[in-house]
Amino acid sequence: MSRTYRIIPADCADYRRLAERRLPRFLFDYIDGGANAEHTLTANCADFARLRLRQRVLCDVSQLDTRCQLFGRTLSMPLTLAPLGMAGLYARRGEVQAARAAEAVGVPFSLSTVGICAVEEVHAACAQPCWFQLYMLRDRGAVTALLQRALAAGCDTLLFTVDLPVAGIRRRDIRNGMLDAGWRGRLAKATQLALSPHWLVDVGIAGKPHHFGNLADRVADPSDLTAFKAWLDAQFDPSVSWADIHWLRQQWPGKLILKGILEPADALRALQCGADGIVLSNHGGRQLDSVASTISQLPGVASALDGRLPILLDGGVRSGVDLLKALALGAQGVLIGRPWAWALAGAGQAGVQNLLEALRNELAVAMALCGVSRIEQINAELLEPCQAG
Numbered sequence: 317m318s319r320t321y322r323i324i325p326a327d328c329a330d331y332r333r334l335a336e337r338r339l340p341r342f343l344f345d346y347i348d349g350g351a352n353a354e355h356t357l358t359a360n361c362a363d364f365a366r367l368r369l370r371q372r373v374l375c376d377v378s379q380l381d382t383r384c385q386l387f388g389r390t391l392s393m394p395l396t397l398a399p400l401g402m403a404g405l406y407a408r409r410g411e412v413q414a415a416r417a418a419e420a421v422g423v424p425f426s427l428s429t430v431g432i433c434a435v436e437e438v439h440a441a442c443a444q445p446c447w448f449q450l451y452m453l454r455d456r457g458a459v460t461a462l463l464q465r466a467l468a469a470g471c472d473t474l475l476f477t478v479d480l481p482v483a484g485i486r487r488r489d490i491r492n493g494m495l496d497a498g499w500r501g502r503l504a505k506a507t508q509l510a511l512s513p514h515w516l517v518d519v520g521i522a523g524k525p526h527h528f529g530n531l532a533d534r535v536a537d538p539s540d541l542t543a544f545k546a547w548l549d550a551q552f553d554p555s556v557s558w559a560d561i562h563w564l565r566q567q568w569p570g571k572l573i574l575k576g577i578l579e580p581a582d583a584l585r586a587l588q589c590g591a592d593g594i595v596l597s598n599h600g601g602r603q604l605d606s607v608a609s610t611i612s613q614l615p616g617v618a619s620a621l622d623g624r625l626p627i628l629l630d631g632g633v634r635s636g637v638d639l640l641k642a643l644a645l646g647a648q649g650v651l652i653g654r655p656w657a658w659a660l661a662g663a664g665q666a667g668v669q670n671l672l673e674a675l676r677n678e679l680a681v682a683m684a685l686c687g688v689s690r691i692e693q694i695n696a697e698l699l700e701p702c703q704a705g
């Protein structure tokens with residue numbers, strides 16, 4: 317006989333289960349899914365699991381410290397919340413809740429161009445400015461205006477996403493009617509919404525407005541979501557190229573980080589273009605399926621850059637142990653995407669905060685058992701030999 321126990325969430329997987337219970341199916345799958353057959357999505361996590369650490373003993377780890385310096389700030393650990401589109405649909409005013417949780421734990425929050433809450437709303441809710449993520453739009457006037465708003469809200473770090481000249485194919489979104497504005501799509505979504513009454517009241521009704529806050533001034537009627545989405549789809553600019561980085565560099569006085577670099581040659585190009593850092597990323601396996609996992613690409617990219625540019629990594633980080641492995645292979649920090657989305661959907665601000673604290677604790681314990689006390693001491697020697705690329 318099966319019994320249901322009420323558990324206290326202890327890791328990402330627990331929050332994922334909670335999120336699955338709360339969210340309408342199309343939203344859960346939007347977060348959870350990847351591109352095409354999801355090979356890269358799977359590899360991102362599996363390749364972390366394959367790496368083996370080395371246990372060291374009798375190292376006096378009584379003064380353990382997970383703090384680090386990243387882009388001019390002291391963080392409680394080398395981790396940032398990745399930009400996620402539409403987080404205001406995962407929970408009521410979701411970006412604000414997640415940004416508050418990040419601030420409480422002492423790590424940055426990144427706001428997506430296509431967040432539900434505008435940069436001003438997030439700014440008003442927090443003392444620390446967030447990082448801002450930009451997708452290039454055809455209307456460069458709109459981009460300039462967006463950057464001005466981010467600057468006015470105190471943002472000092474821009475993540476410019478370079479791995480989405482076109483949107484990847486996400487089969488779960490097709491099946492769930494996410495991309496179908498006709499009657500079949502409406503019927504599919506309505507059926508799923510009817511099965512999520514808690515979300516419907518808490519987020520669907522009480523969490524309005526649901527338009528993309530950073531872009532609402534660009535369309536005549538932001539509450540007309542179909543027209544809004546059509547405008548946005550037409551705005552994504554597939555002609556974006558390295559020349560735009562030079563243009564962007566002139567527009568943005570703060571730190572400029574290129575997000576979505578996967579190959580050593582592109583990392584070197586980012587260096588030449590004057591970027592201040594890169595996020596080694598395959599968009600969480602949501603763009604080109606069958607590309608390599610990010611953790612498997614890290615040694616090659618780190619070796620090409622040879623310390624000349626900070627590397628953040630995302631894709632598949634699910635624990636403090638994974639964070640330690642990424643640092644050991646040459647990253648200066650990581651971003652987490654789905655984990656914070658699941659925690660937010662499952663338990664709101666408190667959930668994100670609890671998850672972040674659990675990750676920090678896992679990192680501290682893993683450091684101690686590997687015999688290191690400070691982030692700067694983490695290097696490839698913590699891994700079994702022959703795994704450093």
Ligand SMILES: Cc1cc2nc3c(=O)[nH]c(=O)nc-3n(C[C@H](O)[C@H](O)[C@H](O)COP(=O)(O)O)c2cc1C
Nearest residue numbers: 347398399400401428477599600630631632653654
């Ligand atoms: C639901 C969802 C929405 C996302 N939206 C954005 C976005 O708006 N901008 C962006 O640069 N990346 C976006 N990403 C990619 C994340 O920033 C990040 O690269 C990825 O989630 C990392 O992988 P992980 O989910 O395995 O941690 C999104 C990812 C997910 C799962």
